[in-house]
Each structure stands twice: as structure tokens, then as C-alpha cells.
Amino acid sequence: MTTASVNPSRRSYAPLARENRQKVLKHLEQAGITSGVLYLTGMKTEERKWTDCEVPFRQESNFFYLTGVTEPDCHLVIDVASQDAHVFIPKFSEDHALWMGPPPTETFIKERYGVQHCDVVDNIVKTLESLKASKVHILEQEKDLAAIGAFKDKIDSSALSTAVTEARMIKSKGEIELMRRAAKISGDAHIALMKAAKPGKDTERQLQALFEYECFRNDGRYQAYTPIVASGRNGSVLHYIDNTDPIAQDKRDLLLVDAGCEYECYAADITRTFPIGGKFEGDWKTTYEIVLSMQNAVLAAIKPGVEWEDMHKLANRVAAEGLLKAGLIKGDLDTLIANHIPALFFPHGLGHSIGLDVHDVGGYPKGVPRLTDPGLKYLRMRRTLKPGMAVTVEPGIYFVDAILDKALADSNVTQYLDVEVVKRFRKTVGGVRIEDDVVVTETGVDNLTGWVPKEVADIEKVMSA
Template structure:
């Protein structure tokens, strides 16, 4: 299927606005803490990496904070923002003459200055001299370097390093929390890129639905998705490694990694759980669709699928500024537990199940996460906030109250995972809730996840993802119907 979409234009003004947003925030912070409004924000971009000891260069993708501020696609750059004047400076690597033979034209500094809308462009071997020349304060110039914890990965961002750094004072605590908070709320220009990534990814998911046939390999579904997003959307990067799980694999939350490489041959009667999202100009999408590979839901598949869909829809209906994300997770859990009770999978009082954290047995992951330049965008746990410790809730990637301008995924799921079910069915506090005869029917079921990317608006939210969700819609599209269904 050809696409009705074409790659969206990428205005560099987006990154100019991001720099202005940071500058305003850091100036306000310095004023509030009675510190002088001078020095430089200074970041190091990413470098190309080779495959171990070989000369095979892995496909480069820019470091995310640097991408946010400068939009630079090339490796080896540095960037500075003069806090006193607002002047932005890019530092490009000085390339050897033979670069032209092997890798193409050596661009002049004026090219980078114009392309990335910065005040100045210089070479990386000039960093110390240029910054000292620009500085109008007294004493050693202060560099605000990026160093802080990513609460999703538990890794620290790496502060910049360059020759001549001893001529500057450096500060490691101020920049990271301020720049991270800038990334939490998206501008209209950022939203346009996230929407395009959603549009092309939604289209690709539908294309996969239509082409699925019993007997295929999981990696063929991944291939179809990647082809569509690259062919029609210009998306060279995926937001993350595709999860193409079928049958019992759909209960493996992060399936698709090197040790489980989307290589199963799926069978008639399997459910598929496809978690795939394209990245466009650094900005991510993250979409999950679940459906029967033969195109027709069984009663058991409908029961679990609709439990998750009702949770997905209930959360989106309740989302608005001021709503707490932990409460949204609990809402999703409760809706799923109520559906499982209605379907006789569980018995007993749902409120009692919630007290015993039974929802975490069926949905051990968090409800969703912030989305932007990273699939798991930073800012989920600002300094001073604590991660919940209860089962299920401890996996939440944020516990924040929603704010207008946040983009967050809504991805409830229901899985039948022996490693969680067996202990819960043997536990004195939770065993009474299980209808063992019915549970046995779902032993090799796997799981269902439904994931959409949602923008928080002034009075509610908007779903940026556009794929079939109702069972009747999925069956119609898998049977060849156009999407949306009323489209001629």
C-alpha cells in the first residue's frame, strides 16, 4: 500500500525555540539563586562508534540533549549558549582533505551556521579560544555542563570534555534538571514532528495487519513495518527495537532483543502483540497493536483484548491537567480486574484485589511514559520525588501530575506470566481470587497490550495515534477494509 503521507518539513526554528526556552529557564534559576547571569551552557554531541575493533561504523544517531538544542545530525560537534547574550555557537570537527574522497563534500562553517540557525560556527580545536574571547565577565568563565541521572535507564549523562578545559570553571549540578524539565512540555513544532511519526507508524501498523498470514515469521512483520516507515516517511531510525511477539511470546514484555529476535513462526489461533514506532527527525512514536493473526477474535481473545481496551479508553477519558499518573495506573488496573471478574477469570471483591496489588500480576509494567526525543523521555522523576515501591507501581516511569503540553503513552496490558501467576495463586492473601479452571485456559495465551501516544491539552487530551482499536474494526481492516472504515 502506498502512503498518503510525505515527510513533514523540519524547521530549524524548533531548535532555536528550544534554546530560547532553556535560556529563559536558566536565567530565571540564576536570578532566583542570586548568581550572575554569565557563563556558557556547554554540551558535547555524540561521536560515531565502530563495531568493536573493526572499521564498521554503526549508523549514527545524535545524543538526545544535543539534538534537542541544536538539531545537528552530524557526529563530533560541540555547542555553547552564552547566558549573558543568548548567542549560540556550534563547533564542528575540522575534517581532513581526504574526507571528500571517501565521505563527500567538506562543508564550510557558514553551511552549519545557516543550516542550524546559530549565531556562530567555529572548529572544535578553537573551543577554548572562542569561548574566552566571547566572555565579558571577570575571572575564569563558568561552563554549565550536562551531568545528571536518567531515571529510566539509571545511567548518567556524560559532561563535555575538550582540550583547554582547565582554563574554565565547571559546574555539574544546574544544567541537567533545568534542561530535562524543558523537554517535558512540547512546543507546537515538536508536536508536529511527533504527530508525523505517529501518522506514518499508524499507517505502517495497519499495513502489517493487512498482510499478516498464518505461517509467517515474526521478523517479517518487523520488516514490513520498517519498510513502510522508511519508504514513505523517510524514517531511517526506529524509536526502539521492534517487539513482534506472537503466541506465548506476547507475555514477554521486552521481547525482540538479541536473545529473542522476533524469529518464531506463528500459528493459527495465536495473538500478535506488535510494539513498534518510527522516529522522525529525532522525535519518537511508540504504538502497540494486538490482534489475532488469523483475523478473527475468539471469545477468550475478545475477553482479554476488551479488558485492556476498556482500560485504555477509561484512562484517556480521564486524562487532563492536574490528574496524577499513579491514579491513572490504578484506574487501568481496576478496569482490567473488573473485566477479568466479569469473564470469570477472577472471583471476589475488586477493591480487595486492589489492596493486595493483584493488578500487578496481570500488568507488571507501568501504564506509560513521557515521549519526545527519546521513547522514554526524561523528567519522569524530578529531583526530590520518589518512585513508588508497591508491585506494579514501582515500574511506573513517572508519578507526576499531568500538565498541558506533555506527551505520554497510554499502554495498559494484560498478560498471563507463570512467573507471576503461580506465586500469586499460592499466596494466602491472593489465591482466593483465582478461578483456576478458567485460568488454565489461558496458560499459553501470552498477553495483550494496547498503546497510544497522547498529548495533554488545556481541558483534556488528544490521541495522536490512529489505528483500528475495536475488535470489529480490526477484523474489518484485516479482511481488507479501508481505514478509517467509512473511507471510500
Template sequence: MSSEAISMASSSPSSFSPPNIPMELHALNRQKLVRSLRQHLQSLSRPLHGFVFLQGGEEQMRYCTDHAILFRQESYFAYLFGVSEPGFFGAIDIASGKSILFAPRLSADYAVWLGEIKPLSYFKERYMVSVVCYTDEIVRVLHDHYKGAGKPSLFLLHGLNTDSNNFCKPAELEEMEKFDSDLSILHPILTECRIFKTEMELSLIQYANDISSEAHVEVMRKTRAGMKEYQLESMFLHHVYMYGGCRHCSYTCICATGENSSVLHYGHAAAPNDRTLDNGDMALLDMGAEYHFYGSDITCSFPVNGKFTSDQCIIYDAVLKAHNAVISTMRPGISWIDMHKLAEEIMLESLKTGGLISGNVDDMMAERLGAIFMPHGLGHFLGIDTHDPGGYAKGMERPKEPGLRSLRTIRELQEGMVITVEPGCYFIDALLEPAMKNSTTSKFFNHKEICRFKNFGGVRIESDVHITCNGCKNLSNCPRERWEIEAVMAGAPWPLDKSFSRGNIGEG
């Protein structure tokens, strides 16, 4: 490629700067919750009295030491109040809509070791709430604000997270007997509120996507054989923090190369992104930054040496076709199960064209062959949590078939949702070997061809997508076409300028 065809990115290290954080966002979230709660209570012929009452996160120490783990606010509390500090409680008066924050009363030593002790007025102004008091005043303040008869009612957060199978922890008070507690109403209503993003929420998710996409491109450009996987992780973390102000990531970075890219949640403590990159490897990098609680979740797959081999082309193109077909189909009213099956079908067709499998694709779908190559679900809700809650509302049953049982939601798409689209194709011995010996599925595999991919690993392509009124918008912006990836890895700017065309670079 000529030097004229490739111009390096501008000297500016980033095109983005951290946006101002609008605390109105959380005030709107509280208003949305109060409206939904009132409607629900009216449907039950219950009085519109009581308080939503949540406990924020507590600072945690590392085991028995005095080493504090970097604090990140509990997600439901963050959604409603936007508070970054630990030790807070929050209440919302259902009758009036007024919000009350309760701050911990700090000892004088705090000012010596941790900085200025802020007055209550600081928190009232910063977090745009109606009232701020101390946590040791909770019982008195809630009784003073209550306008109903009898004990004040507290609507506490308690319910199942269908992604983790963990239950939310309801707020705890020493004098809880002075209140009537409801553990059933709040969780499903608040979770439903979180599914549908406001414009202010979308702006933060978009920013997290912008800076993360830019960081992915930077890592892609600097990847070389001989490096360690953790160096790729380090480059990403540096970029999103140095230039994006993102102190937290949405999840533990997955920086998988070679056979590691078939380990779906690689990067954990037992597999710590520490392999040395080889010249012929594919890299699968699943990394996303978080800004003011709101996250991103992006996966890029590319050849370590910047040039796709013919085998890499087969697998990459199969995944990219599925990714693009799903996004082009997504709109309100579309079934997410149907989108998962569409991705499977397209990948199976591509693998058949590539000679890895043979037979009737409809028969393969009936035998759930797609789950051998893509055992995870197509995607998940995204917001304050990487796997944002609400995938399974009450009455929804998780499918039992292979692949489909891993779906994190089975809902129809609706305007305002943000959901990831992340098809993948992996060569996982623990799945392939039994399937190739099974009498009902063995016939589909071209065994010699499959064996050629034994240590290939896998490919995943993941984008974050906002469902609009008549379609969808891809919030992620990374090179996806093979020729785009090869151009960027050769030094082309991203996004590619208008003068750059596919003809500037070979197909690899």
C-alpha cells in the first residue's frame, strides 16, 4: 500500500472528551419509577402512600486487611440516585415524588485521611434530591414525611437477577419493625424501568461506546506477534482511562488469542490474559469501558499479524454475515429467539459453503447443531450493568434446548431497549468431540476439515444496539469488514476517509 493511500490518525490521542454528567438523568429515572409504581398500586386498589427505600453499596475490604477495594455503587441505587460514595440510603415518597438521601455521619478522622467532610447541602445540590439527612435519622425522617395512616410502608428491593441467579439485597434497618415492609412489588417494576433507556442514559452509553471503540482500534493497530495478551488489555485500559475518564470497565477484559479465543469467558483469575501472541493467531478482544455507571460491551476479532488467512476468512465471514443480518433485521416487535436462530442459520450456511459441514441446514437447525459452534446466547440487555436485568419477566420460561437455554432474554424487541448483538463461532473440543461421535449429528461434520480447526479458537463480533421506533442504531464503531481491519492494522485512519476504498488494500 502506498504512503499516500495510508495516512496515520491525527496527532490528537482521542477524538472524545468526557462529557458532563447530567444529574437530571437520575431525577428522570425516579419520576419514571414513581409513575409506574402509582399505576401498579392503583391497579391493586392500594393507597398511594409509602416509600421506595434502597440501601446503597458499602465499601469492601480485601479479606481481613485494611486494603479497600475500589468502590462502585450498587446498580439499582446508582440508577435512581447517581451517588458515587458508599454508605448511603435513599428513599422516594410515592405520594409526593420527593426524594430523600441519607448520608453516613463521618467521624472527624475522615477529614485527616480521606478529605473534606461535605455538608448535607453539598449532596442535596450535587444529586438533585429534595432532602438530605444522616443515616442515623432515617426512622424519624421517614415517619415525619409519611402522610398516610398507620405505619409507613417501605417498598424494598428484593428479586431474582435472571442472569446471575442471585437475589437483590433489600435495605436493612435496626428498627425495621416500625415500618410495614413490602418485598414483592418494587423489584419487577424498577427492573422494567431499567430496560428502557432515556435520551440522557443513551448519551452516556453512546459515549462509553465511542471511547471503547476508539480504544479497540488503538489496540488493533498496536498488536504484534510476540506480545502478551495482557499488554493488549493494558493498552485498552490506558486509553479509556487516560483519554476517556473511565476509571471502571464494564467487566473483566477478555484478551484471547489462538486456542484461548474458544474460552467464552477467558481472562478470569485462572486464565489471566497471559499467553504470548503467535504470528498466525486470531485475536478475540471483548472489552468495554464504563462511564458514570453506564457501560459498553464490544468484541473485535482480527488476525494478530494484520492479514487474514483463507481459514480465518471462512470463520470470520460466517460470524460477520450473522452479525450484519441480525442488525439489519432488528426493530420493535421482532422476537429475540428468532434473531438467535437467524444468526445460527446464517453461520451454518457459511460453514457449509466453507466445506466444514454438509447436509440440509434445516435438519441441522432441528438437531441444534448451531449450539455446538455458538453455545452462548446472541446477546443481552446493556446499561448500568453489562448484563442489564429484565431478560425474563414473571411468567417467561427459559428455553431448554441447547444454545437457546443460554439466551439472556426471550423478549420481543421494543423501542428504547439497548441490547448487544454478539454472534460467535468457536471450536470447543468439549462440545465438538461428543457431537462428532453422536449418531444424530456426526453425519453433518466433514471430520477432516473440522480437525484442521482444532486449535483455531474462535471468532466473536459484538456491537451494542439501540432499538428505535422503526429500526435500530448501532452504537459501536469499529472496523468490521476484513478489508477495513487490514487497512487499519496497516496504519489507515479510522473511520476510513472518503478517498479510501477497498481497492487500496488486498483481500488477504
């Protein structure tokens, strides 16, 4: 067993992939599918346009879920009746070994990934013939059917996507441990940033570099998404990824860091917001404490049977209470909520499912539409929570120019605002977001990232050390 393209010391995903295949086949069985084959194409080698410069390879998530295979350009056939998995690898050219080291052999693939069969891609049709594949079940989004020849006429995309999605929604113990590892690496990197950040020192980019360095050196090779490192008013841009500004001079200003790495393809997605000088003060502290109370209320309320949109509404109500108390908005609580006033400051959804993808599959089951209310319309998930679901809880309060310019020009809205107070906050406070990754348990949540400091005293302690 020799290959340079795979690190043999890497832990094997094989037992998990086997469990995942069984789970998907069970969902298919419940949908009445007991014969035929499943066919998936893996991620292909990609190059920068018009060059031979390869883009770093990361396996497609569904393919990884069913195989654990981390080599590019592979295909998968699963025989539904026997549950046998057939992985197909490219035919490597003679000089592959010169550039890339010895290619993986068929024996290596079978042993490494615990699959029953391995062959070269050219033999897919032959295998489908020998399996007498009556139907070829593919994912809805599958476009690449060149390798299955005449079996194209037997494709059926009506069931596999839902089966894989429903399987991926409920995380197994093994998956949760991989997510916990991604969370640990990412959380430690967040703490490194809290310790390194100083007023007027470094740029957002340099702190992003520190985050990625900390992840990379601890086996989090890939970021799950581009890190957001937003100083001061940049925190009001929800997906700020420029990360080019210098860190604020004013020690009271906030730094919002939304970043997480992958471990074995599983994502972490963590946001922490902290004062650049290490001590929360004034309007910045007021804003922070509103968001913290929003998050704590939701974390205490999550349990099986709860509707995700109700968790958003809970966060929204706590936001309204906090904004009222801070004097930013005025009026009767229910009237403010009915008129969507808190959504001016909490304009996005509460969170999303997370797993192999940072915005994981399955947010909207078939037939479930998006809601239309401000804030709620951006909710990335509408589901009844069940044990094993993994979601992010990421409330925020922001002072967004685009929203407030419109609001302040509309007397229907300004009747609910203390305009002077809103203007004062907006001048200095960008935004606050606090985000944790939690798994729903039988009784509540297993917070994978709750240990990363977020209480005011805990952040101040870490930053003063």
C-alpha cells in the first residue's frame, strides 16, 4: 500500500461513511426504493481559468458523506439491494508519479475507505451492466452523466436528494465529534485573536492571517468560509470580507470576528465581538449586552419539538426589550414588534443548519416556503428541531447605513425611534454578533463552542491576560 497523495496517518472516515450509506438507504427504503443503483460524481480537479494552476481540492460534501474519499475525479455507485459501494478512480497517466507521487491503487482505496469494490472510471458502464441497474438514482443537481453512457436513459432524480439531505440533517455521534474538533481548533484561534488585538496595531487582514495560521497549524487546513474580521463601523456590513482596514485606534471600538475552519470537511462557524482595548464601555457595551441576552434566551429555549422560526421570534422579542431599555426605540413592545422595528437592528435570520457545509443542506424541506416578514425572510431554515440537528445561534444588533437612512427618512418609522440616540450609536457602533454552534439533544443543547469566551467578564479576563 503505497501512495504519496494520501496521508496514511489521517484518521479513517470509513466507519462513518458506512453508517451514512446505511442511513441514506434506509431513507430510500422508506420512500419505497429497494432496487437500482445510486450514482454520484465526486469533485473534479479544478484549475484557475486558462492556466494549469490547480485550485486546492476539497471533496464535494455529499460524496464525502457517502465515501470519505478525499481524492479528486472519483465516481460512486451504490447497489441498493446489496448495499455494496463501488468507487471508481481515474486511470492515472504514466507520469503522474513523477509530479504527484505514486497514485492510489484500487487495493488502497478499498482498504482505506472500507468500500467493497474499486475500479477505474472507464469501467462504470460495465459495472452498471453487471448489476443489471434498472434505475440510476442521482442527485437533483447532478449534471455530469458522461461516464454512465446509455444508462442516462434510466436516471431518476426524484428521491436521492431528499434521502441524503434528511440523513445529513441528523448528525451521528461520530459526526458530532468531528464538528467538536472543528469547533475546538476555531475557538482556540478566536482566543488567539482576542489576545493579539490591540488598538491601532495591525490590520484586519493581519488578524485574519493569525486566525488562519492558528487553524492551519492545528489541522484545520481549510476555512469553512472566508473569515470576517471587521473593525469598528465595518461590523455593520453583515458579510464584510474585505478585511483591509487598520484596526481602530479607539480602544472602545469593537472588533467583530466571524470565522471557522473545517476539520475532516466538517465546519465550525463562530462569531465573537470584543472591544479592541479589552474593556467593554458605553454604547458598545450596551449593544453587546442586548445581543448576549438574545443569544442566552434562545440557547435556554432550544429543545426538541421547538420551531426554529419561533427561536428567531424569541431573539427578536428580547432584542426589542433591550433596545427599549437602551432608549433606542420607544413605544409599546408588541406594537414595536408588529411594526418590525427590532428588525431594523436585527435584520438577518437567527441561524442555520451546519455540518459538512457551513450553511448545511436541508434548511427548507420540500414544500416549506420562506416567510416574508423583515428579518424572518432571511431565515435559512424552517424546521421543527429534533435531537441530532446542528444549528448556529447567531443573533446580532447592527447600525446599518442602508437600513437607517431609509428608516430615519420615514415618519412612520421614526415615531418608534429616539432619533438622536440612534444617530449617536450609529456614529461609533458598527455591529455586534455572537454565534455558537449547537447540537440539539433530548433535553436542550450541546453547545460545541460555548466555551469560547463571550460573557463580558470572560472576554475582559482573556484580553487582560
